Amino acid sequence: MAVLSLPVVVGVFLVWLRCGPLPAGLLDAAPQSTVVVDRNGMPLYEALSGDGTRAVALRGDTVPDLAAAATVAAEDHRFWSHPGVDPLATLRAARRNAVEGRIAEGGSTISQQVAKLSLLRSAPDRRRGWTAKIREAVVALRLEHRLTKREILALYLNLASYGNQISGFERASRAYFGTTSGMLTPAQAAFLAGLPQRPTTFNPYRKRDLAVSRQRVILARMVRAGSLTPAAAAEAREERLEFRAGVRPFLAPHFVEMVLAEAGADRPPRIVTTLDAGLQEDVAGIIRTHRPALERHGAANVAVVVLDNTTGEWRAWEGSGDYFDAARGGAINGAIALRQPGSALKPFTYALAFEGGVTPATVLPDVPMHFPTAEPGVVYSPRNYDGRYRGPLRARAALAGSENIPAVSLAAGLGAPALLRFLHRLGFSTFGKSAAHYGLGVTLGNAEVRLDELVTAYAVLARGGEWVRATYRPGGNRGVERRRLMSSRTAFWITDILADDEARAYIFGRGGSLEFPFPVAVKTGTSQAYHDNWTVGYTTRATVGVWVGNFDRRPLRHSSGVTGAAPIFQAVMLAAHRRMGGDGQARALPDESLERRDICALSGEEANSWCPAQRREWIERAAGHVPCSWHHLEEDRVKVAWPAEYRDWARQNGQFEKGPAVRADRAYTPQGAAGAAVAKASGRATRPLQIANPPAGATYLIDPTLRREFQ
Structure with a gap:
C-alpha cells in the first residue's frame, strides 16, 4: 500500500505544482501611463502610470513577430518548448556562477521573469533569495498551464523595464524610435530586446556603444534560431540607429493638467482632446516673439485661449506664457484665475439693453453724471479712460469707443440685479456677491472673472445668441441642447459694432492691432490701476481671448x-x-427684421434735410419713420435743439451758439416732466447761477488704486 501510494503522492504534488492557484491579483492588468493627445493624435503629454513608469500594453495576438523573435533570442531561446522552467539553463547558470564566484548569469526563463515582475508589482518590498526563486518557478509553471506562450510573452513585453522610466516594449518603441512596435526594423527590435537585461548599462543616450554591442549579440542569436536570415542580419548591422531625443512632449501643460484631473485616478491609457497641437505651438511661438514688448510693459504672464464656436471645443490653451518659469508663477493656470476684466464686460450690458429696446442708434449721455450707491450719501461718478466728455453719443460709437459713462448710464437703466442675472446666464461663475456689492461698476469690470468663461460668453455673440458648453473632449457637445440667451438681432448688432473699425477710430485710431484683413469683432479691457489688460474677439469660426498681467498683481x-x-x-x-x-465673416447676415437707414449722426434719429452729418445704421423695419427732432432751420441757419441733459456740455464745448430755439414738445427729455420744465426755462435770456457739479450732499472718496491724474 505504501509502495502504491508514492506515485500517487508524487502525481498529486505535480498536479498541485502545475495547476495550483495563482496569487490573488497576479494577472491584474499592469498599470499603464496615460498619453494625452490632440485632436489629430499628436501627443501633448504622457503621464506616469501608478508605478511611476510610462507603459503601453500589448496583447498576445498583437505581439509583432520581430519583437517576439528578438526577445526570445535575447532572454530564453528554448521559450517555445520548455514548461515554464528550463532545467538546462538553470544548471548552466549555476555552474558558471560557481566558477566565477559571482552572479554572472541568470537561469530564469521568460515565464519566471513574468512571475518575478508580477510578484514585485504586487509586493515591491518582497525579499529576494532561494525561497523567492522557488516561488517564482512555481508561479511560472502555473502561468504556463493557464496562458498561451504568446500571452506570457506579451506579459513580459509589458512588464519589462527598458530604461528611462519606460516600461513595456511598445512604449519603448515609441520613445526611442518614434514608431509602433509593428513598424520596427530588425536592427531596432534587436536593440530593444537587449535593454531589459541591464537597462542602465545599455542606456542609448549615455552608453550607445555598449547598447549596440548587445544588439549585435542578439542579431547573431536570431540567425542561429532561424528567425532572421544572414543577409537580413548583415543589413541590420549596417543600419545606423537614430534615437529620438529624450525630451518628451509637454504641450499645453495647464490644459493637460485639467484633463488629467478630470479623468481621475482610473484614467484610460489614451485621452483624445480637442486641442490642435499645431495651433498650440503657434501660440507658444507668438508669446515668445512678443516677450520683449511684454517685458517693457512690466508683464510677466500671459494667458491665451482659442474656442471653436461651432463645436464649443477648445483648440488652444496657454495658462501663463511659460509653465516652467517658477520664479514668476509659471505653473499657475491664468486662463482660470480670477482677474478684473475692465471694459471687456461692456458688450453684455449693451446686449441686455438691446434686448430691452435700445438700438445702436440710441443716443446715450457722455456727460458728468452721478449715481447713488448702496452707501448713504456716497455717489458714484464714473469717468472715461481719457477724462474727456463727448456729450451725446450713439450706442454704436459709445460701445466701439469703450466709453465708461454711457455704459454706466445703460446699467443704471437696467439695474445691477438684472445685469448680474444676465451675466450668470452667460456662464460667469465668479459673481458670488450681491448686486449691491458690485453696484453699477460691474459693467466696467469691477468684479473678477475667468478668461475661459469670458471667451465662452463672447462665443454666444458669435453664434447669434446661443450658449454652448465649452469642452475639451471631441464631440463632447454632441446631442447637448443649446440655450438661446439673446435674440439673433441683438447678437448681430453687438457683433457689427465690435467689428466696426470706423466707429472706434475716434478713440483707437486706424491701422492698429484691432484691424484684420477679414472682419473680426473685438473688444479690449484694462482693469483699475493697470493690473490686467485683455483683448477678446471672434469670427464666426473662432473666439480668441488674451490676458496680460502679473500673477503677483504688480501693475503694468x-x-x-x-x-x-x-x-x-x-x-x-x-x-x-x-x-x-x-x-471670412465676423458675423452672420442680419435677418429680415432689419434694414439700413440714414440717421442723424448727432441725434441717432432718422435724418432730416438739415442734419449736417449722417450715418447708415441697421434699424428695425417695424420702427416708425420719425425725422430728427434736434436739427431745424432758423433764420437760414441750422440750429440744434439740445436736450436739457446736454446743454451744459454744449455750452462748455462751444456748440451752444446764441441760445437755440427750443421746442419743448419735440425736445428729447428722458427725465419726463421735470426735464421738459428745464427745457422751457433754458430758452430765457438769463437764468440764475446754479451749481451743476458736484451734486448736493455728494461724498467723494479717493481711490487708492488709481493714479492721481485720473482721480
Missing part, C-alpha cells in the same frame, strides 16, 4: 488692452484663422 507700465494684449491677440487670431479656416 504704460500698458492697456490695445498695447499689451492686442498685438498677441492679432497674431493668435490670424493663426487660428489660418488653421481653422472660416468664411
Whole structure:
C-alpha cells in the first residue's frame, strides 16, 4: 500500500505544482501611463502610470513577430518548448556562477521573469533569495498551464523595464524610435530586446556603444534560431540607429493638467482632446516673439485661449506664457484665475439693453453724471479712460469707443440685479456677491472673472445668441441642447459694432492691432490701476481671448488692452484663422427684421434735410419713420435743439451758439416732466447761477488704486 501510494503522492504534488492557484491579483492588468493627445493624435503629454513608469500594453495576438523573435533570442531561446522552467539553463547558470564566484548569469526563463515582475508589482518590498526563486518557478509553471506562450510573452513585453522610466516594449518603441512596435526594423527590435537585461548599462543616450554591442549579440542569436536570415542580419548591422531625443512632449501643460484631473485616478491609457497641437505651438511661438514688448510693459504672464464656436471645443490653451518659469508663477493656470476684466464686460450690458429696446442708434449721455450707491450719501461718478466728455453719443460709437459713462448710464437703466442675472446666464461663475456689492461698476469690470468663461460668453455673440458648453473632449457637445440667451438681432448688432473699425477710430485710431484683413469683432479691457489688460474677439469660426498681467498683481507700465494684449491677440487670431479656416465673416447676415437707414449722426434719429452729418445704421423695419427732432432751420441757419441733459456740455464745448430755439414738445427729455420744465426755462435770456457739479450732499472718496491724474 505504501509502495502504491508514492506515485500517487508524487502525481498529486505535480498536479498541485502545475495547476495550483495563482496569487490573488497576479494577472491584474499592469498599470499603464496615460498619453494625452490632440485632436489629430499628436501627443501633448504622457503621464506616469501608478508605478511611476510610462507603459503601453500589448496583447498576445498583437505581439509583432520581430519583437517576439528578438526577445526570445535575447532572454530564453528554448521559450517555445520548455514548461515554464528550463532545467538546462538553470544548471548552466549555476555552474558558471560557481566558477566565477559571482552572479554572472541568470537561469530564469521568460515565464519566471513574468512571475518575478508580477510578484514585485504586487509586493515591491518582497525579499529576494532561494525561497523567492522557488516561488517564482512555481508561479511560472502555473502561468504556463493557464496562458498561451504568446500571452506570457506579451506579459513580459509589458512588464519589462527598458530604461528611462519606460516600461513595456511598445512604449519603448515609441520613445526611442518614434514608431509602433509593428513598424520596427530588425536592427531596432534587436536593440530593444537587449535593454531589459541591464537597462542602465545599455542606456542609448549615455552608453550607445555598449547598447549596440548587445544588439549585435542578439542579431547573431536570431540567425542561429532561424528567425532572421544572414543577409537580413548583415543589413541590420549596417543600419545606423537614430534615437529620438529624450525630451518628451509637454504641450499645453495647464490644459493637460485639467484633463488629467478630470479623468481621475482610473484614467484610460489614451485621452483624445480637442486641442490642435499645431495651433498650440503657434501660440507658444507668438508669446515668445512678443516677450520683449511684454517685458517693457512690466508683464510677466500671459494667458491665451482659442474656442471653436461651432463645436464649443477648445483648440488652444496657454495658462501663463511659460509653465516652467517658477520664479514668476509659471505653473499657475491664468486662463482660470480670477482677474478684473475692465471694459471687456461692456458688450453684455449693451446686449441686455438691446434686448430691452435700445438700438445702436440710441443716443446715450457722455456727460458728468452721478449715481447713488448702496452707501448713504456716497455717489458714484464714473469717468472715461481719457477724462474727456463727448456729450451725446450713439450706442454704436459709445460701445466701439469703450466709453465708461454711457455704459454706466445703460446699467443704471437696467439695474445691477438684472445685469448680474444676465451675466450668470452667460456662464460667469465668479459673481458670488450681491448686486449691491458690485453696484453699477460691474459693467466696467469691477468684479473678477475667468478668461475661459469670458471667451465662452463672447462665443454666444458669435453664434447669434446661443450658449454652448465649452469642452475639451471631441464631440463632447454632441446631442447637448443649446440655450438661446439673446435674440439673433441683438447678437448681430453687438457683433457689427465690435467689428466696426470706423466707429472706434475716434478713440483707437486706424491701422492698429484691432484691424484684420477679414472682419473680426473685438473688444479690449484694462482693469483699475493697470493690473490686467485683455483683448477678446471672434469670427464666426473662432473666439480668441488674451490676458496680460502679473500673477503677483504688480501693475503694468504704460500698458492697456490695445498695447499689451492686442498685438498677441492679432497674431493668435490670424493663426487660428489660418488653421481653422472660416468664411471670412465676423458675423452672420442680419435677418429680415432689419434694414439700413440714414440717421442723424448727432441725434441717432432718422435724418432730416438739415442734419449736417449722417450715418447708415441697421434699424428695425417695424420702427416708425420719425425725422430728427434736434436739427431745424432758423433764420437760414441750422440750429440744434439740445436736450436739457446736454446743454451744459454744449455750452462748455462751444456748440451752444446764441441760445437755440427750443421746442419743448419735440425736445428729447428722458427725465419726463421735470426735464421738459428745464427745457422751457433754458430758452430765457438769463437764468440764475446754479451749481451743476458736484451734486448736493455728494461724498467723494479717493481711490487708492488709481493714479492721481485720473482721480
